[in-house]
Every structure is written in structure tokens, then in C-alpha cells.
Amino acid sequence: xxxxxxxxxxxxxxxxxxxVHSANNTSPPPTQVVYRFDDHxxxxxxxxxxEGGLTYTDTKKNIHxxxxxxxxxxxxxxxxxxxxxxxxxxxxVYGESESLTISKDYGQTWEGARFSPGGGADPYGKRIPARxxxxxxxxxxxxxxxxxxxxxxxxxxxxxxxxxxxKWGDIYxxxxxxxxxxxHGGKWGKDYLSLDAIQNYRSTFADRKNFQNLPTKVPAVKNxxxxxxxxxxxxxxxxxxxxGK
Numbered sequence: 001x002x003x004x005x006x007x008x009x010x011x012x013x014x015x016x017x018x019x020v021h022s023a024n025n026t027s028p029p030p031t032q033v034v035y036r037f038d039d040h041x042x043x044x045x046x047x048x049x050x051e052g053g054l055t056y057t058d059t060k061k062n063i064h065x066x067x068x069x070x071x072x073x074x075x076x077x078x079x080x081x082x083x084x085x086x087x088x089x090x091x092x093v094y095g096e097s098e099s100l101t102i103s104k105d106y107g108q109t110w111e112g113a114r115f116s117p118g119g120g121a122d123p124y125g126k127r128i129p130a131r132x133x134x135x136x137x138x139x140x141x142x143x144x145x146x147x148x149x150x151x152x153x154x155x156x157x158x159x160x161x162x163x164x165x166x167k168w169g170d171i172y173x174x175x176x177x178x179x180x181x182x183x184h185g186g187k188w189g190k191d192y193l194s195l196d197a198i199q200n201y202r203s204t205f206a207d208r209k210n211f212q213n214l215p216t217k218v219p220a221v222k223n224x225x226x227x228x229x230x231x232x233x234x235x236x237x238x239x240x241x242x243x244g245k
Contacts, residue, residue: 030237034076037083037226041107043067043091050232051075054091056107063107067091076230080154082221088160088177088189095134097149097164104160104189111190113162113174115146116205119193121170123201128168146192147172156218162192163218171195171218175210 029052035043040059046052053070057063068074075094083089089107093099100113122128125142132138133148151166160177173195178188188210195214198206205211235243 027237029070032233032236034232035081035083035227035230037086039225041086041226043230045074045076045232046070047073048237050234056089056091056103058107061106065103065107065110067101067110076232077155078230079149079152081227081229082154082156082158082224083226084221084224085157085160088157088162088174090155090157090162090174092155095149097152098146100162100192102162102189113190113192115172116191116193116197117145118201118204119172119191119197120145121147121166121168121172121194121196123197128170154218156221158219158221160189162189163215164192165218171216173214175205175208176212176214178210 029047031044031046033042034045034050034054042057044055044057046055047070051073052068053066053072054068054074056065056067077092077094079092081092087104087106089103090113091101091110093101098115101110102113103110123142123145125140128141128144128151130139130141131148131150134150139148147164147166147168147170151168153165153167156163156165162174164172166172171194172192174190174192175188191205193205195216198211198214
């Protein structure tokens with residue numbers, strides 16, 4: 001029952017039908033391009049109601065990899081998403097700002113990234129108020145170490161570094177790229193933390209080489225030819241009787 005309720009909430013947030021695709025409908029799930037990085041790199045989603053499996057394709061490098069299986073029910077990200085970076089790729093998830101899947105080799109292999117414990121922008125609850133998530137859960141001021149999905153304005157990935165901007169004016173970022181993972185500096189791109197945590201709260205990451213001389217604002221993106229948001233048709237593949245619900 002809890003899982004069903006969760007599905008209904010998610011469906012209402014997406015503005016799509018809360019009806020599960022009919023089990024006796026044997027048509028295969030449709031595939032659609034939901035994001036273009038440029039003219040040769042894109043994401044495809046296979047599934048009904050804008051959730052399912054997700055694949056990454058780079059036609060120039062002949063890369064075609066599965067990021068999420070259909071059973072994972074990936075849900076398209078709805079915030080502003082600007083992504084000119086090619087080597088370092090980040091895939092965020094709808095409703096879960098802390099869930100990030102990354103590639104550091106142009107999309108050939110994928111792994112998880114995280115918001116580092118102690119990397120929050122306001123650990124003492126002085127600026128960011130108590131609030132509720134989209135699911136109605138209470139968030140106590142000062143206790144969250146990563147931004148809520150509802151807090152996010154945009155996610156930008158440029159120069160092999162990710163930047164998440166929130167409505168509170170905080171920037172959460174990954175480290176600068178670091179090509180010697182076995183030396184001081186750690187594995188770059190896998191930990192996200194706020195600029196405040198580095199500058200003011202002395203996070204344990206603050207002394208690492210790839211967290212030095214960080215940008216203090218989201219870098220400007222010029223001449224970007226990709227999409228600024230993911231796009232998805234929730235009616236694709238559905239019978240006419242189920243479309244638009």
C-alpha cells in the first residue's frame with residue numbers, strides 16, 4: 001500500500017496519469033529522446049509515463065551504454081539542466097536531488113555520486129528554514145546535509161565539474177577533475193558539498209587539492225547547443241483512452 005501511495009504522489013507531481021499501464025496491453029514500451037547534450041550525444045528513455053530505462057549515446061565516439069534498466073524506473077529530471085561537459089557526465093533523478101549517477105570516461109562506464117555528510121550549506125539552521133518535502137515529510141532546519149529537490153533551481157555540468165544551485169543561493173559542487181586518483185586529492189567528481197561547507201565550516205574535503213580555488217558562482221555557459229531541460233511525452237505509446245490523464 002505504501003508503494004502504491006508513493007506512485008500516486010509521483011504521478012500527480014509529474015502531471016501524468018496515475019494509472020499503471022494495463023497489464024494486458026502487450027505493446028512494447030516506447031523509446032524517446034529525453035535530453036540532447038549536443039548534436040551527437042543524447043539520452044533515451046524506454047518506458048511508459050516518462051519512467052523506465054535510460055541509455056546514453058555518443059555517435060561520434062560510438063558509445064551506447066545503459067545507465068538505468070527498465071526495472072529501475074528512472075524518472076526524468078524536471079529542473080533546469082545545462083550540460084556541455086563531455087568527459088564528466090552527471091545524470092540527476094526526478095524528486096531525488098541526492099541521487100546522482102556519473103561517468104568520468106565520456107559515458108562508457110557509470111557509478112554513483114553522493115552529497116558528502118557534513119557538506120550541507122546551513123548545518124546550524126540559521127538561514128534555511130524548516131520545510132516539507134513534496135511527499136509531506138518534515139525537514140528540520142539544520143538537519144539536512146543535502147538540498148531538497150524542491151530547493152533546486154538548476155544543475156550545470158561544465159569543465160568536468162557539477163554545480164547545483166538552490167533557491168537559497170547556495171551552490172553544491174563536485175571537486176575539480178584530478179587525474180591522479182591515488183594521490184592526495186581523492187577520487188574526483190564523486191562527492192558533492194556546498195561552497196559554504198568548504199569555506200566556512202571546514203569540511204573534511206576542504207584541504208584536498210581538487211577542492212582548492214573553486215568557483216564562487218556557477219560558471220557561465222556560452223554557445224551551448226544542447227537542451228536546457230529534459231523533455232518527455234507522457235502519452236507516448238499509450239492507448240488513446242489513457243492519454244492526457
